Amino acid sequence: MARWCYRHRLVVLLLWVGALFGLGFSASTAGTDYANVFSLPDTDSKKAYDLMEKAFPARAGDTDTVVWKVDEGTVRDQDVRSRIQPALEQIADMKGVGGVTSPYAGERGAGQISRDGRIAYAQITFADQANAVPKELVQDVVDTARDAERAGLEVELGGQAIQRVQEPPTGLAEMVGLVAAAIVLFLAFGSLFAMLLPLAVAVFGVGTGLFSTQLLSHVTDIPDLAPLLSSLIGLGVGIDYALFIVTRHRKGILRGVPPEESAVTALNTSGRAVLFAGGTVCIALAGMLVTNLRFLDGVVVGTSLTVVLSVLAATTLLPALLGFLGPRVLSRRQRRRLAAEGPEEERTSGPAARWSAEVQRRPRTVAALALVVMAVLALPVLSLRLGATDQGNDDASTTTRKAYDLLAEGFGPGFNGPLQVVVEGTDTTALVQGIEEAPGVAQAAPLPPARGVTVIQVVPTTSPQSEETDALIDRLREDVIPAAGVKAHVGGVTAVSKDFATVTGDRLPLFVATIIGLGFLLLLIAFRSLVVPLTAAVMNLIAAAASFGVLVAVFQWGWGLELLGLGKEGPINAFLPVIMLSLLFGLSMDYQVFLVSRMHEEWVHTRDNARAVRVGLAETSRVINSAALIMVCVFLAFVLSGDSGAAMAGVGLAAAVALDAFILRTALVPAAMHLLGASNWWLPAWLDKRLPHLAVEPKDEDVTASAGPGDGPATVVHGFVRDASGDPVEHASVALMSKGGRPLDQVTSLADGSYVLSVPAPGSYLLSTTAASYTTHARQVTVAGEPLVYDVELVEMSEVN
Secondary structure, three states: OHHHHHHOHHHHHHHHHHHHHHHHHHHHHHOOOOOOOOOOOOOHHHHHHHHHHHHOOOOOOOEEEEEEEEOOOOOOOHHHHHHHHHHHHHHHOOOOEEEEEOOOOHHHHHOOEOOOOOEEEEEEEEOOOHHHOOHHHHHHHHHHHHOOOEOOEEEEEEOHHHHHHOOOOOOHHHHHHHHHHHHHHHHHHOOHHHHHHHHHHHHHHHHHHHHHHHHHOOOOOOOOOHHHHHHHHHHHHHHHHHHHHHHHHHHHHHOOOOHHHHHHHHHHHHHHHHHHHHHHHHHHHHHHHHHOOHHHHHHHHHHHHHHHHHHHHHHHHHHHHHHHHHHHHOOHHHHHHHHHHOOOOOOOOOHHHHHHHHHHHOHHHHHHHHHHHHHHHHHHHHHOOEEOOOHHHOOOOOHHHHHHHHHHHHHOHHHHOOEEEEEEOOOOHHHHHHHHHOOOEEEEEEOOOEOOEEEEEEEEOOOOOOHHHHHHHHHHHHHHHHHHOOOEEEEOHHHHHHHHHHHHHHHHHHHHHHHHHHHHHHHHHHHOOOHHHHHHHHHHHHHHHHHHHHHHHHHHOOOOHHHHOOOOOOOEEOOHHHHHHHHHHHHHHHHHHHHHHHHHHHHHHHOOHHHHHHHHHHHHHHHHHHHHHHHHHHHHHHHHHOOHHHHHHHHHHHHHHHHHHHHHHHHHHHHHHHHHHHHHHOOOHHHHHHOOOOOOOOOOOOOOOOOOOOOOOOEEEEEEEEEOOOOEOOOOEEEEEEOOOOEEEEEEOOOOOEEEEEEOOOEEEEEEEEOOOEOOEEEEEEEOOOOEEOOEEEOEOOOOO
16 A cells, blocks of 8 residues: 555545545535533433423523623712613624623612622623634624723623633644644754654644544534544644654665665554554544543544544555655755765664663663652642533633632622522422521522422532532532422532533543553554553553643642643543543553564564563654654643643643653663563463454564574575676675565675675565665565575766765
């Protein structure tokens, strides 16, 4: 497939461009139809919601709030009223606004003015839900209300629709992430063209994924958080997958392999690992389905589709782009050095090799230090509290946060999240009295009954996110309602959030067991080992604990929140553990696959565990760390998204990836594998026979697995290296490589131009010849059981650029 895409690169590129623009046009024409569906069957808040829906048919439209405060006098003063009332009337007349409930509307509005008379609010009901209200209309409402401000009169607005207009421009987080990734890629490659390749793959993968998700929102329920999470994970994996393949391709060219053969080899080695890694990410994401939370089904659809398309772009579009670039995938300096000095040999030095040797020398010390660091970072997870963030967590400079604080100041902290006790029946006297006497209740007011159902509005004394409010909900359900002898349920946004957190917490162990079990099974089949997947499972749990510890410290304890501009501390979003663990386990498996597949390849050829771990770490740690640094930049950029959930996921995933790559995969995993020795690769014979075969790396048919040191070569390739006039070329470097790009033997031609290379077994190989002042000669040769005579003719370069 890679060879076909390389040779038909224009066709492949046009197909991808057509798909991107075609889906983009269709999506922009169809629009969006995202829906946040919180289905919590068998919960008390769901029963309350069902009763309310029966008694009070759903009222269309989102309700937002205008809040104002005076420094002196009261909001009833004529000079205040003369500024606010015309603004409210102007807003009520706007097309798309269903109505405005003013505090100046007689006795009914009196409850919308605080006791000291300095703060009041009006409710604006739009004709549509928040995500469907045109931003232009919302901006007009904000501007009209804010125009009423004057010295001593503060006007702020809160609500879901208002929040949308204060978010940064759509795509800002993605753009910042791409720019940061471009800088890291340029530093890693030193080539503009090589830098652009992973970015192009990510843009096509994420673009087609987001447009497809937008179209799917018309046929299934997809929450509005799904596009943000899809772009977050899609950018990360798209860039990383292309990075792994391009790195392998560049290494092949530097070793003298022709660009086409190098691209094919890169796709047949790193490309296989990408396919496998993408599959593990999708399986980890699909693990969310076992929670049976409908809200997450759309997230699974959007993120999985984006990952699949990113993998498809990396394995089809990327080889086509490599075909367009040819040797220009290398920097100019590398091309000049390759032309002047010939192919690079295997490097056994450098920071990665030195670190790998250090881990081999002191595995116990490295493992102990890594474990201590992870354990310290994981300690805060013991204080983890799930809940829901609201506009009280917005940045202090936003109008939604200011409106939230004004309402809390004028009407109490609980006013921002009232509870609704829904009673089947109209006799609520005893229940209302019991609620009013309950600790933690500021006020309780029954609304007029309808269709045999009465709703009691309960305002807590504490904020919606407070633990005391959670305790009040439990007290109402377990003590107050049973004591009143009526059939009632506690609902409202705050109660729904608490129930969602409870359900999520109850189902989390099943979810974790499912994705760890599936990951274990995949690695067991891929690497034919029991210890490798077991180690990966333990490492994933350690990474999860440490990353959630960071989340608790930042978002729940408030460490560094002001520095990040993320508002104030609060509980961790209830849906975040499921989403974050899915992404974390999938991405951790990526790094485990890329690291261990190289170790496994070396183990198969040498049966030397120490060498396999050392070589695998030395050759993959640099690219894994570069990939992780890119992911960290992409994820942290989502702090700019304006969505608290996405910002929380971004910080959590950035911490998880950094800890996973920089501590676990480059320190703890290799140290543990050195300590375990050859038992890393142990698998009972009876199990080996029953497991299906799934090769992450291609089978090296050129080299027999049984061939070992001292067995002697199966045969040889020999001949002469000459120039175009037939004169011998001395000191030419002649190398024999497997079709997978693995160096097998390398010699220097003698004074008469002769060379002899050892061949481990009959098969097809790459023979590369380079010499100063000559162009590189690389050809595929097929060796049978007899020695092969192969003469090489080098072409002299007229000028080296």
